[in-house]
Amino acid sequence: MNDQFFPQWRSYLSSTGLVNEMFLLDSLLEDLVSSGFTPVFFSECIPAILEHLEFKKKLVVDGLLLPDGFELFPYQSYGLRKAIKMADSTSMEAPLFFFNFGTGTGKSIISAAGAQELFNQGKIDLCVAFTLSKLKINLMRTFNQHTSLNAVNVEGQKKQRQKKYKGKFDVLVTNYERCHFDFEELSELVSGKRVLWIMDECQKVIHSDQKATNARKAMDKLIKKTDSICWPMSATVVNDSPLNFRDTFSLNGRPRKNILGTKKDFEDEFLESKFEKSFITRKGFRFSTTTYSWDNDKLETIPERVSDYTMSVRKRDKPVASMFKDIDVIVTPIQMSPEDRFIYRKVEAEAERIKSASGSISVCLKNLRYICNTPEVLQFSNDDLSIELCREYPKSITSKYSSKMEVFLDQVEAIGRSKEKVIAFTKFTKLTLFTLHKYLKKRGIKHVIHYGAGQSQLESQKAQDEFKNNDDVVLFLTSDAGAHGLNFQEARYVIHYDVPYSYDLLVQRNDRINRADSYLDGQTSYLYITEDSIEERIWKENKRRKRLAEKTQGVKEYLKVDNDVDLEDAFLAGIPFEELISHYGASL
Structure with missing residues (x-):
């Protein structure tokens, strides 16, 4: 058997030759036979085969x-x-x-x-x-x-x-x-x-x-x-x-x-190395992050255990595939306007100053994310840096020049004209969702909003029901409170206004429309990524986490991506991702 056999059959078999999931066995056998192989079972396989026949x-x-x-x-x-x-x-x-x-x-x-x-x-x-x-x-x-x-x-x-x-x-x-x-x-x-x-x-x-x-x-x-x-x-x-x-x-x-085993047992067996690094915030608080490096080959043995x-x-x-529609993920590069780039560079300069003093740049990273969405939201942030930016550059704290905002409003409007529905996600409620809500109303685009803290269950359910049952409502605008459990087979499109820092969350967002009972073809997810920005680094980390999940769980995590970008803002290239999400991780 040549060295290419296991990689060729990776969707069925682990690198050690074990079937990833026994419920895939029948499909594996069919594909092996159609490829000219003759499966042979040893007597030791009989108990597992009998159990498989019972479960099916x-x-x-x-x-x-x-x-x-x-x-x-x-x-x-x-x-x-x-x-x-x-x-x-x-x-x-x-x-x-x-x-x-x-x-x-x-x-x-x-x-x-x-x-x-x-x-x-x-x-x-x-x-x-x-x-x-x-x-x-x-x-x-x-x-x-x-x-x-x-x-x-x-x-x-x-x-x-x-x-x-x-x-x-x-x-x-x-x-x-x-x-x-x-x-x-x-x-x-x-x-x-x-x-x-x-x-x-x-x-x-x-x-x-x-x-x-x-x-x-x-x-x-x-x-x-x-x-x-x-x-x-x-x-x-x-x-x-x-x-x-x-x-x-x-x-x-x-x-x-x-x-x-215990956490210590698990680390001893599967971890290659880990190290801690300490940081000091702008207000003088000290905290630390831990960076883990896992042995991918050893992780592949977990599923069998x-x-x-x-x-x-x-x-x-x-x-399973025949029961679902495909969903295409289209990466949409956003070119930041010169006006927004000006304020973005100011934050980068402040981050460089803090880094040189061995401080934490977490607050700067948060603000870089906000600016990618629209600088206007900085006025709703209460950290010292945002307050300083609003005071020193008031004319820059606006959505007037926001390329991402313009692309979003135009795209939702076009989807509405085609009599389709769309789900749009943003990570930030106060610092993005409410601002998008304001400009959607100005455009006269019919939509509902959905978010976590501050919205009652009755209000949440009302937004869901209105989107499902009112043909005039084009958009379900939600924070990541809407990324789990909701079923919107009525919608054909998803827009990620900002990049989630978790691959898992990206999949959860997409799968609000890609359900077992979905009936619409041409399902499409648009992922906005601002060029030469922190969003490029976060997208790169998404793909690393995807690979980590595959190794640990023994599954192939599919994400059909068109027009992908594999760039990285040079400013962030040397920063461990753990620092990006530490301390203020929930906000990134």
Whole structure:
């Protein structure tokens, strides 16, 4: 067998020759035969083959209510059979199965079908389904519309919630933060029960170096109190660190029994090197960052070690691809106007001065990002540098010369004229979204806005429903609060007004329209990247993180990119990316 065999079959096989996912086996065999190979199985393979044949049987769930002509997709049925078998396992004190499914592959319906089947089999008395705050209503609707189970979402003041927790229901849909704020009530609710814990968008509570949040600590305590089955779900857990992937297998509340070992064990095995660097902020505070260098060859052995406890599915996997439309990502280079470049260079000069004094340039980096969007938003930032810029160069703090703003407004207007719909994302609410909202209104472009903190769940749901049901509404303008869980198969286009610093988030944004039930062809995502700017460096980091996720999870992360750019602003070339996102990372 020549050296090109494994690279040629990388979508199916790891570098060690193991099948990435057993549910891909049938497709692999078909492609091998069509390429002139004759597959031969050794006797040692028989148990795995028999298990594969059992998992691939169609799962029919009594009480699951799907529209006429619809049934669970084969990969959904396969994953549920595998997870339900793990629920009977004695290899874990609290059985855990990680649905590492790509966005849009139907994790909500998997949650509903799985809970219904476990109730049917008498394995659970209660299901607690965690998700993000903005997604609770939609997830509750999925349970109530597609199963015979009674699902509730407990809201209101503390006394109202206490009363609702005492009601009768099969499924509680809630957000992770409730574990901390309603710990006593939830403890009473789950006491003595067999509980299925569904953790949708579980990346919300996993951690690598950071301390566990109060929500995570409380959730771990609750899980330990019960006879638990744990189903974390997400496509986006690696982000910038394989340690995040490891922590996913501690979500059964028993981190010391993690199948990938302790954090120290994991680092000793998979890390090539790490080093810390200290910085001083403009206000004199000291902080440090840690830079990790991972052994990619060793990372590729992780998937085989967790194969019994997880299943990875991506839309371009051969058994899945026919169920989805392709989405093209078109990189749109933005040439900054001379007027905006003037203020951008002022910030670069300040960063150079701070670097020479061994200080942190994080505030400068934030401001560079803001200027790429439009200098006007600097007036809403409260850091000292923004205030100085607004005072010294007031005529530059405007959207009048913003090339990106002009391209955006023209493109949305053109999409509206063609009677299509578009989702537009920005990372910054106060410092971009509200400004875009102002100029969209001036243009008379019908749109709704959606964001996180400060917008109620009812307002969020109203924006979603109006966009879906009102043909005159062209644009759903959202912060990254809209990047998870929302389903907009009515839209053909996505615009990334700014580059997310996470590849996972880029995929999450795109997949708001690229769903299992999408019916529109020609789906297109436009990624705005300002030339000769910090955005070029962030885009380069996205591609590095994509490769890291592939190695850790044993999947091929597909991103079909047209007109790509591989440039990098010379000013940022020597700065470790960890410094770009440290301390003020959430703002970058």
